[in-house]
Amino acid sequence: MAPDSKKRRREPYTVDTKLVEIYEDLANEKDEIRLKAAQALVSQFTPDKNPSDEQIQRALQRLFRGLCSSRKAARIGFSIALTEILTQVFATPREASEIDVRKVMGIWESQSDASGSDSGQEQRDHFFGRLFGSEAIIKSSILFKSNAPFSEWTKLLDLVFDLAKKKPWIREECGWIIYRCIYDLSSQKVDSKYVEAALERLSSFGLVRTPEGVAIWLAAKDLFPKANFPGKAWKHDDPLDARERNQLAKVLKESSVETENENQENKPKSTGVWNSKLHFAWDAVLSMIPAAKETKSKKDSSRLSFLDFWTDVVDNGLFASASSEERKYWGFLLFVKVLNESPLQQASLVFTRNLVRCLMNQLAVEDRYLHRMATKSAKTIQTRVSKEPAFAAAAIKGLMGSAGSVNFDQVTKTKTVEKIAVEANPDALREIVPLLEKLVSHPATDDSKAAASSRQSLANLLVSIVRSRASSQDADEGLQDVLEHILTIFVRSAYFTPKEKEGPQPPMAPQTQEMFRNRINSCLNSLIASQKYAATLPYTVVRKIRDAAKSEEYGKSIINIDGTLSDSVKSAFKSLKKLSGQDENAAADAFKLLYSMTLLQVYNGDADAVSMLDELEFCYTKFLGDKKSRKKKGEEDETSDASDTLVEILLSFASKQSQLFRRISEQVFGAFADKVTATGLESLSSILEASENLAGQQEMFDKEDDEGDEEMMDVDDDEEDSDVEVVDAEGGDDDEDDEEEEDEDESEDNDEPDDEEAEFQAKLAAALGPHAANKPDEGSDDEADMNDDEMEAVDEQLVKVFKARRDALEQKKDKKDAKENMVNFKNRVLDLVEIYVKKCHSSILALDLLLPLLRLTRRTNVKQIANKATNVLREYSKLCKGSAVPSITEDSTESAWALLKDLHREAGHSGPQAHATACSQASLLVVKVLVAHDKKAIEGVVDVYAATRKEQMLSNKCHVQPSFFTDWNNWCVSARNQIKT
Known part of the structure; x- marks a missing residue:
């Protein structure tokens, strides 16, 4: 028996290796391999190949069985192949074929049926195989052909819904298949009985009130509105009916709460497993809901x-x-x-x-x-x-409006609102700014401190909007109106006190009003930097302050302008009005900016700004006033005086530790640089040569020892967006703040902190006398108590000691502040000098800047200042080439020679390497000027260099660096041919 049985198994069995490879590739993880294998398999079942029933049945059994494989890629590949083979086989009628829809359904059911002996994983694989098999059958459309028994469709629905009911963890996938099937049926324009059957089975299996049921119902309602829907499934026959909202909410969030007429036995089980992906039912619901009530059609009215x-x-x-x-x-x-x-x-x-x-x-x-x-x-x-960008309005309203918080960014520690605001377009900003204005007025709190904090946050947000738009290169139409609105909010909040019932709640605190005034400066700083609005928006601000003060539309002004001040302000506005009527030009824009910012300083209570208005009026009259009104005699002198006055005004602006005033001084100075006189340059030079200490500050600002520099230090420490600049005194030693060069009378102020502390302790001990805390206990009863007279005497001595201590600390702080102020001032003046050099380097007057710049590089102990000065000198030397070399006259030749000798004496001073290099550059620049005027001047130049070489050789006090002569030799080589010709 055994031999015979082996022969029976061996003889009829042949292996089609190519087909085995195809089935293996259908389960491959790579898409291209799976698709190629599916194409190869399907090609064997096209009508022209006329496959036999046995081949078809064997392939269907293999594919349905493959869908139950635990290999995930197999389900995808086998499903594609199965769908296409079914489509091909039933594409044309087959004579005498036993393969029909009922046969296919039988194969699917038998191959995907899980037996009780299977393990849990094997059962899960069969459930997925049944699911994928049903999808392949539906996609092939074999059930919807005219010759297909309708009972087979209902059979498929029963199997799928039974699987969904019994295995909740796979319910979403089962629902998705039927949901998509409804769309396929709609595109094929089949009879609505198929959809009605699906709805009936959905109801009978108790799956209507599930997310899947809602999606299927809505799809059927939308695509087959005339179909018969099961009664009593939804009370109002529509999951999206307004009266079903509570039930819909429970269904979509998969709540297990029962409704009154619900059959507990027929109720679907919870899925039991949370899915991190959003259920497809939400897509179905969102696609069916109108955006707003007014967009509803009559059909969707409920x-x-x-x-x-x-x-x-x-x-x-x-x-x-x-x-x-x-x-x-x-x-x-x-x-x-x-x-x-x-x-x-x-x-x-x-x-x-x-x-x-x-x-x-x-x-x-x-x-x-x-x-x-x-x-x-x-x-x-x-x-x-x-x-x-138009979405910015809705986003900010949502995050900061009634549903959100005024302090959204502060609470969340993010910059979400700020980033949204800076991206907004002008149309969105027209909605955002009024909202912020309302919140500034009523920040949704009765607590004064909380309101102040919220208003500061809102002010910062408004400033961010201004900065973003000011720096934007886009020419947004209507943007200026938005910027003016923001500035108007600041003006209203900063300068006016409305009536209690009409104004902000809670009322603005004085500190908050000061904060808003600082924010105006921050905004103008950005607007002026872009130069796009420099000539318009500052004028808009001061004009708004003046007009609102007259009309009292924002309440009573906090500024009292009367008498002489009122006349000066009126005169300034008259000049501004004239300037606004002139054609655009740099000079007019510069004066307009100066007038506007000076007026703003007046409104901010700056006493010096009042006199500056009169000086400005004088400058404006001489530079841009009516020429017929000028006197011909002395007109040039008056213009020079006006130029010098203008320089002084700009220096007063530059002296403030503020980017805003620095930019104003730079812009205006650039417009009038060509009109600066020798006196004006001397004003700049005197600042560069002033000491970086308290004495230098007093010299520059005419201050007494005890006045400090409060006006220059007008800083709000709490402001994140302050435009106050902090100078990085790089290279300066903190322990040397009190050490000032060439001031021997102040050398005693450089005592070490330990010495100061020891001196204070000694004075304290002397004041306490025998009652000092560190005196050894001698056990004397006389020291236990002091009488009233003794205590009073000790108190008086202690007051003197601590007062002296306080005065010493204040004096030390004053010195430190003075140095910082002078370093800041010199930085600003160097910026102006650089502007002058770039615009007027060919002017003979520019040579007057050489010595002050060189002395500054040698004397300053702040590396930043030294570097900046040498950079200006380097830039000056580069610009003076060819025809750009300054031209001198016979009258100025002697001063040029004197300058050259002074430069050589300066080169003999001991200093850093940068100073030596700068001296060489300055000397060669003057040499170019002299030789360009007269080639024979080279003889005198050689003598000057020879005298300097002699001084270097013979005097220990001459510290000329070797590079000084190396640069001279190199210049001689390059200039020799030119001089000979």
Whole structure:
């Protein structure tokens, strides 16, 4: 028996290796290999190949069985091949064929049926095989052909819905197949009985009130409106009916709460497993809901609007305070989905109260469960705004309005609102700015400190908007109106006190008003830097202050302008009006800017600004006033006086530690650089040569020892966006702040801190006498107590000691502040000198700057100042080439020779290497000037260099560096041919 049985198994069995390879490749993880294998297999079952029933049956059995494989890629590849083979086999009628729809359904059912002896994993594989098999059959459309028994369709529905009912973890996939099938049936225009059967089975299996059931119902309602729907499934026959909102919310969040007529036995089980992906039912619902009530058609008149849906189902459902973190996660997924995909009208409605509160809470703390999801949501808002700037208005209203918080960025420790605001376009800003204005006036709190904090945050946000638009290169139409509105908010808040009932609640504190005044400077700083609005918006600010003070539309002005000051202000506005009527030119714009900023200083209470108005009036009359009104006699002298006065005004602006006033001084100086006289340059030079100490400050600003420099240090320490500049005194030693060069009478101020402390302790001990704390205890009863006279005497001595200590510390601070002020001032003056050099390097007057710059590089102990001065000298030397070399006259030749000798004496001083290099550059520059005037001057130049070489050889006090003569030799080589000709 054994031999015979082996022969029976061996004889009929042949292996088709090519077919084996095809089936193996169908399970390959690579898409291209799977598709190629599917194509090879399907090609064997085309009508022209006329496959036999046995071949078809064997292939179907193999493919249906392959769908139950545990290899995930196999289900995809086998499903594709199965769908195409079924389509090919049933594409044309086959004579005498036993392969029909009933046969296929039988093979599918038998191959995907799990036996009781299978393991848990094997059963799961068979369930997925049944699922994928049903999908392949539906996609092939064999069930919807005219000759296909309708009972086979109902059989498939029963098997799929039974699987969904018994195995909730696979229910979403089962529902998805039927949901997509309804769309396929619609495109094929088949009879509605197929959809009606699906709805009937959906109801009979108790799956209507599931997310899958809602999606299937809505698809059928939309695509087959005339179909017969099961009764009593939904009370109002529509899941999206406004009266079904509560039930819909429970269904979509998969709540297990029962309804009154619900059969407990027929109730679908919960899926039991949380899915981090959003259920497809949400897509179905969103696609069916109109954006707003006014967009509804008559057919949808009873349906939920998007806002009602979002509020009831999402905000009060997924984001309810009692909701789990998992449901809130779904809520964030939905939020991101709407932001990414929905039109502006819908996306604008999603910033609801519970959602925004949850977003804030999760953003605020990094270790919270949904922090990463909240961060993604915040970035999605920003991305939507960057792509669609008009969305910025809705986003800021949502985050900062009634549903959000005025201090959203502060609470969340992010810059979400700020980033959104700076991306907004002018149309969005027209909605955002009024909202911020309302919040400034009423920041939703009765606490004065909280209101002040909120107003500062809002002011910072408005400043950020101004800065972003000022730096933008886009020519946005209507942007100036937005900027003027923002500045008007600041003016209203900074300079006026409205009546208690009509004004902000709580009322503005004086510190808050001062903060708003500083914010005006911050805004103007950015606007002036861009030069786009430098001639218009500063004038708009001061004009608004004046007009509002007259009309009292914002309340009573906090500024009292009367008498002489009133006349000066009126005269300044008259000049501004004339300037506004002139054609645009640099000089007129510069005066307009100066007038506006000086007036603003007047409104800010700066006493010096009043006299500056009169000086400005004088300068304006001489430079741009009516020429007929000028006197011909002495007109040139008056213009020179006006130029010198203008330089002094600009220096007063430059002396302030503020980017705003630095930029003003630079812009105006650049417009009038060619009109600066020798006296004006001397004013600049005198500052460069002043000492960087208290004495130098007093010399520059005419201050007494005890006055300090409060006006120059007008700084709000709490401001993050202050335009005050802090000078980095790089190279300066902190321990040497009190050490000033060439001031021997102050050398005693450089005592070490330890010595100062020891001196203080000695004076304290002397004042206490025998009662000093560190005196050894001698056990004397006389030391235990002091009488009143003794205590009074000790108190008087202690007051003197501590007063002396306080005075010493204040004096030390004054010296430190003075140095910082002088370093800042010199930096600003160097900026002006650099502007002058670039614009007027060919002027003979520019040579007067050489010595002051060289002395500055040698004397300063601040590396930043030294570097800046040498850079200016280097730039000056580079610019003076060819025809750009300054031309001298016979009258100025002697002063040029004297300058050359002074430069050589300066080169003999001991100093850093940069100083030596700068001396060489300056000397060669003057040599070029002399030789360009007269080639024979080279003889005298050689003598000067020879005298310097002699001095270097014979005097120990001459410290000329070797590079000084190396540069001279190199210049001689390059200039020799030119001089000979």
